[in-house]
Amino acid sequence: MTTLQQPAQPAQPAQPPADPAARPLAELEARDISAWFGQHKVLDRVSLVMPAGGITALIGPSGCGKSTFLRILNRMHELVPSAALAGEVLLDGTDLYDPARRLIDARRAVGMVFQKPNPFPAMSIRDNVLAGLRLTGTKAARADKDALVASCLTKAGLWNEVKDRLDDPGGGLSGGQQQRLCIARSLAIKPRVLLMDEPCSALDPTSTRVIEETMLELAREVTIVIVTHNMQQAARVSDQCAFFLASHGTPGVIVEHGDTTAMFGSPRDQRTSDYVNGRFG
Ligand SMILES: Nc1ncnc2c1ncn2[C@@H]1O[C@H](COP(=O)(O)OP(=O)(O)OP(=O)(O)O)[C@@H](O)[C@H]1O
Numbered sequence: 322m323t324t325l326q327q328p329a330q331p332a333q334p335a336q337p338p339a340d341p342a343a344r345p346l347a348e349l350e351a352r353d354i355s356a357w358f359g360q361h362k363v364l365d366r367v368s369l370v371m372p373a374g375g376i377t378a379l380i381g382p383s384g385c386g387k388s389t390f391l392r393i394l395n396r397m398h399e400l401v402p403s404a405a406l407a408g409e410v411l412l413d414g415t416d417l418y419d420p421a422r423r424l425i426d427a428r429r430a431v432g433m434v435f436q437k438p439n440p441f442p443a444m445s446i447r448d449n450v451l452a453g454l455r456l457t458g459t460k461a462a463r464a465d466k467d468a469l470v471a472s473c474l475t476k477a478g479l480w481n482e483v484k485d486r487l488d489d490p491g492g493g494l495s496g497g498q499q500q501r502l503c504i505a506r507s508l509a510i511k512p513r514v515l516l517m518d519e520p521c522s523a524l525d526p527t528s529t530r531v532i533e534e535t536m537l538e539l540a541r542e543v544t545i546v547i548v549t550h551n552m553q554q555a556a557r558v559s560d561q562c563a564f565f566l567a568s569h570g571t572p573g574v575i576v577e578h579g580d581t582t583a584m585f586g587s588p589r590d591q592r593t594s595d596y597v598n599g600r601f602g
Pocket residue numbers: 358363381382383384385386387388389390401
């Protein structure tokens with residue numbers, strides 16, 4: 322059993338100062354992405370720039386390929402035996418699929434938070450945050466780990482709720498707290514991009530608002546891409562949106578993308594208008 326020494330100055334400022342050692346924000350770009358499961362083509366030449374430090378929302382009806390596209394952005398698609406893909410994913414201009422780049426480095430650079438909170442339930446809150454370090458073979462001194470736990474939990478908006486019970490199991494937290502713990506775990510390996518696949522769909526409205534506030538804070542230091550079915554959420558948190566559609570069994574494409582306010586207020590395509598106004602999907 323481990324105990325956390327309280328940091329001399331708990332990192333809980335109202336507006337955390339910019340970290341002088343922070344790296345510049347990263348841009349992610351997908352170029353001409355096509356994807357298949359076996360013979361089934363599910364995405365067709367999808368291109369999208371996800372700007373550095375922005376929050377990009379991927380929206381569209383069920384089955385149009387949003388999650389597949391998201392998983393391609395951190396090389397999880399290739400885990401499916403029948404899966405194939407074409408195209409390029411560039412992180413600040415360098416190819417995420419370059420054979421010279423180790424898979425673990427790609428995953429470290431582009432983290433993922435899933436729909437269902439998935440902390441290690443029997444593992445302590447502290448060790449959940451640090452789990453990614455072990456998985457990626459990153460070594461850190463005890464004092465550094467304590468500071469990292471405090472800072473990641475603070476960034477994930479959970480520090481005040483758990484700082485006095487860091488040795489309690491992660492599985493004992495509420496659903497919303499578990500999701501913020503998973504966000505803290507992702508942040509611990511210092512990703513350049515954070516992918517979030519419907520991160521609030523299993524949560525109540527209050528927890529959802531807390532996660533949304535957390536996302537808006539996090540966008541100061543990590544580029545965020547979120548899949549959401551919740552149009553209000555897309556409007557609340559994202560700077561830009563991409564509307565995916567797979568009509569009549571054809572592969573998914575991006576029908577329209579751009580500034581969120583413009584897409585919701587004056588969409589260019591009638592199908593976007595119908596979708597964001599709840600007329601289908
Ligand atoms: N592991 C898989 N094996 C085979 N087909 C898959 C697999 N995962 C997804 N698909 C298929 O790929 C297509 C796109 O699915 P995907 O989950 O990416 O869509 P989505 O837009 O994220 O849907 P939802 O909003 O319901 O999550 C669907 O036709 C789906 O059935």
